[in-house]
Amino acid sequence: xxxxxxxxTEICGQPFTIVALSPYILDMMLALGVEPAGYAAADVTKDMxxxxxxxxxxxxxxxxxxxxxxxxxNLGDRHSPSLEAIAQLQPDLILGEGxxxxxxxxxxxxxxxxxxxxxxxxDGWQHSVEIVSKTLDKPKQLQQIKADYEAKVSAARAQLAxxxxxxxxxLLISSGSLSQAIYPYNDTVFSRLLEQLTFQLVDTKSVLSNxxxxxxxxxxxxxxxxxxxxxxxxAEKSDAQGWEKIQQEWNSVPILSQMPASxxxxxxxxxxxxxxIRGPVAAAAIxxxxxxxxxxxx
Numbered sequence: 001x002x003x004x005x006x007x008x009t010e011i012c013g014q015p016f017t018i019v020a021l022s023p024y025i026l027d028m029m030l031a032l033g034v035e036p037a038g039y040a041a042a043d044v045t046k047d048m049x050x051x052x053x054x055x056x057x058x059x060x061x062x063x064x065x066x067x068x069x070x071x072x073x074n075l076g077d078r079h080s081p082s083l084e085a086i087a088q089l090q091p092d093l094i095l096g097e098g099x100x101x102x103x104x105x106x107x108x109x110x111x112x113x114x115x116x117x118x119x120x121x122x123d124g125w126q127h128s129v130e131i132v133s134k135t136l137d138k139p140k141q142l143q144q145i146k147a148d149y150e151a152k153v154s155a156a157r158a159q160l161a162x163x164x165x166x167x168x169x170x171l172l173i174s175s176g177s178l179s180q181a182i183y184p185y186n187d188t189v190f191s192r193l194l195e196q197l198t199f200q201l202v203d204t205k206s207v208l209s210n211x212x213x214x215x216x217x218x219x220x221x222x223x224x225x226x227x228x229x230x231x232x233x234x235a236e237k238s239d240a241q242g243w244e245k246i247q248q249e250w251n252s253v254p255i256l257s258q259m260p261a262s263x264x265x266x267x268x269x270x271x272x273x274x275x276x277i278r279g280p281v282a283a284a285a286i287x288x289x290x291x292x293x294x295x296x297x298x
Contacts, residue, residue, distance in 0.1 A: 004131050005098045006106050006117040011135060018136075019086055019113070021096030022078040023064065024120065027279025028129045029095065030067045031145050032138040038073040038089050040081035042276045049076060062273050063285055087112050095132060124192055125279045145280050153196050156287055162298040164198045167225035167266065171202040173214060174230040174272060178249045178256070182214040185230055189278045190270070193286055199226075220259050226294075227261045232272035243269035268293045 002009050020026045020036035029036060039054060041061065048060060054072050057065035073089060075081040078100070086094065091113040098119035101109070109115040116135050118128035126146075133142035172194065174185040184204040185191060191201055202224045204214060214222075231246035247269045250256050261267050270289055274282045 002116055002131065002135050004116045004135075005119040005122075006101045006115075009110075009114045009116050009135075011093065011114055011116075013092075014137060015091075015093035015114075015135070017089060017091045017093075019075065019089060019091045019094045019096075020072075021075070021081055021094065021100055023061075023277040024097055024125075024128070024279055025095045025118075025132070026061070026064055027277045027281045028125065028132045029136070030064055031129070031280045032133055032136055032141045034136055034138070035068055035070055036072050036095075037091060038075045038086060040075040040078040042078050043273075044077045048074065062271075063277055064281060067281070083108060083112070093135065095135070120278065124189055125283065129280060149280055149283065152284060152287055153193070156291055157197050159291065160197050160294050160298070163294050167297055168198075168200045169202055169223065169225045170194055170199045171204075171219075171222050171224035171227045171261070172230070173204075173219075173227070174232075174275070175246060176232045176272075178216065178246065178253060182216070182219065183212065184208070184214060188230075188275060189283055190228070190230055190275065190286060193283060193290065194228075197290065216253065216255055220255060224261055225266065226297075227259070227267045229267065229269050230272045230275060231269050243271055266297070 002011055017037045018029070018034065019038045020029055021040045023042050026036060026039055051074050053074055054060045057068040057071065059065065061068065073085060075085050094109050094113050094115040096109070096115065096117050098117045101117045106115060106117065116131065118131050120128050129142065129145065133139060172185045172191050173182050175182045186201050186204070194201060202222050204222060207218050207221055208214065229243070229246055229250065231243040233245050250267065256262060270286065274286055
């Protein structure tokens with residue numbers, strides 16, 4: 001009997017045919033050494049929706065596809081996965097996120113197969129992977145994931161100690177278009193990792209006044225030593241992708257390019273797709289990115 005974030009589910013025997021309803025779930029499954037029979041992705045293109053399988057996962061599934069040896073059935077977009085396609089797989093287990101079980105969907109999924117849903121709002125992926133590992137009966141793999149991650153963070157903390165001392169204040173934001181909306185990005189996998197590396201997150205609440213977004217004019221008031229922008233591409237037609245587009249936009253706005261962090265070349269950009277994945281594999285990729293641009297600041 002597995003206790004999870006949507007209730008309790010009885011698992012009979014070792015699940016073999018498993019459905020992963022999001023990149024977050026796929027991340028944790030692959031970290032535990034388990035591949036799904038079916039997968040519901042994020043930001044699915046029209047071309048991909050027409051494909052019955054992920055026949056080229058390395059290209060079709062960012063950051064995770066290179067860990068797949070098989071070709072999981074395409075279940076559509078994670079926000080509206082195909083119940084028919086899931087049922088046709090006759091799965092032993094369905095793994096998804098808490099929000100995917102709202103509006104009666106948990107009951108519908110549970111009629112197809114035992115369903116376990118997890119929520120990363122409770123201590124991030126470390127909470128979720130505990131439930132997933134118990135569901136898949138992978139205790140040894142769970143301990144290895146924890147040990148490997150803690151070792152990587154410990155080594156990175158030592159490597160970045162000088163940079164964290166010289167430039168402690170980090171402004172962490174996210175945007176798909178700087179002229180449209182800029183969001184504070186504390187309390188995420190990105191921010192939790194920065195805090196583990198002993199950097200201090202700039203508090204944006206004092207200038208927001210219950211506004212969920214930050215205006216271009218407000219940004220210079222948020223004093224920081226380092227600015228990190230988690231960027232995606234809001235433009236329907238653009239040659240630049242994700243963080244590259246936002247970087248070009250940032251450099252073209254005088255009020256931003258004149259900020260002290262910009263003048264000191266301490267503004268960095270990350271791929272927002274990692275925030276959708278946000279499990280242990282994604283966390284390791286974020287850590288590698290931090291090391292790549294923060295180590296030179298030592």
